[in-house]
Amino acid sequence: xxxxxxxxxxxxxxxxxxxxxxxxxVKKYGVIVVDFWASWCMPCKMVAPAIESLAKKxxxxxxxxxxxxxxxxxxxSKFGIMSIPTLIVFKDGKAAGTIVGAMPEKAIEDKILDVx
Numbered sequence: 348x349x350x351x352x353x354x355x356x357x358x359x360x361x362x363x364x365x366x367x368x369x370x371x372x373v374k375k376y377g378v379i380v381v382d383f384w385a386s387w388c389m390p391c392k393m394v395a396p397a398i399e400s401l402a403k404k405x406x407x408x409x410x411x412x413x414x415x416x417x418x419x420x421x422x423x424s425k426f427g428i429m430s431i432p433t434l435i436v437f438k439d440g441k442a443a444g445t446i447v448g449a450m451p452e453k454a455i456e457d458k459i460l461d462v463x
Contacts (some may be wrong), residue, residue, distance in 0.1 A: 351395035354371075361398050364412040365420040373437045376410040378463050383426075385417050388398045390449035391432045394439065401459070429444045436462045 354368060354375050364372055364381060372379060383400050384391035402411040407417065416423045418433060426435060436444040436459055444462035446455060 358410060359403050359406040360411075361402050362410065362412040363412045364419075364422075366419040369412075369414065369419075369422045372410075372412055374440055376437075377439060378408070379412055379437045380459055381435050381437065382411065382413045382424050383416050383428045383431050383435070384413055385415060385431055387417075388431050390458040393449045393456070394432045394434075397455055400415065400452055401456055404456075436460075438463055 354372050361382065362372060369381075373381075380398075380401075382391075382394065384395070398411050398413065401409070405411075414422050416428065423433075428448060431463065432447075432449060434446040435442050436446075436457065446457065446458050
């Protein structure tokens, strides 16, 4: 995964989000989907390729970010993340939808598009 923590314009890959840059990312992008995950989580590993693919497919329209819950405990706690993977769709700086659990790319995409 891209380890660059810079919040670039129109990324074609999921951004590496941390407790430190999370709020800035949510403010910066009109629509950002944040994947809360951990390296030991098998369902998270199943979802990761879908997130990569969707970041490329929707470049310029939807930004994707990933927060490692083990390395960044404050942000998941703030949003009450109890299980992973959890994706939260933020629109105009506010949480607009939540997707919990592993599912196929098309199902994730449909749920995101329903929210935005």
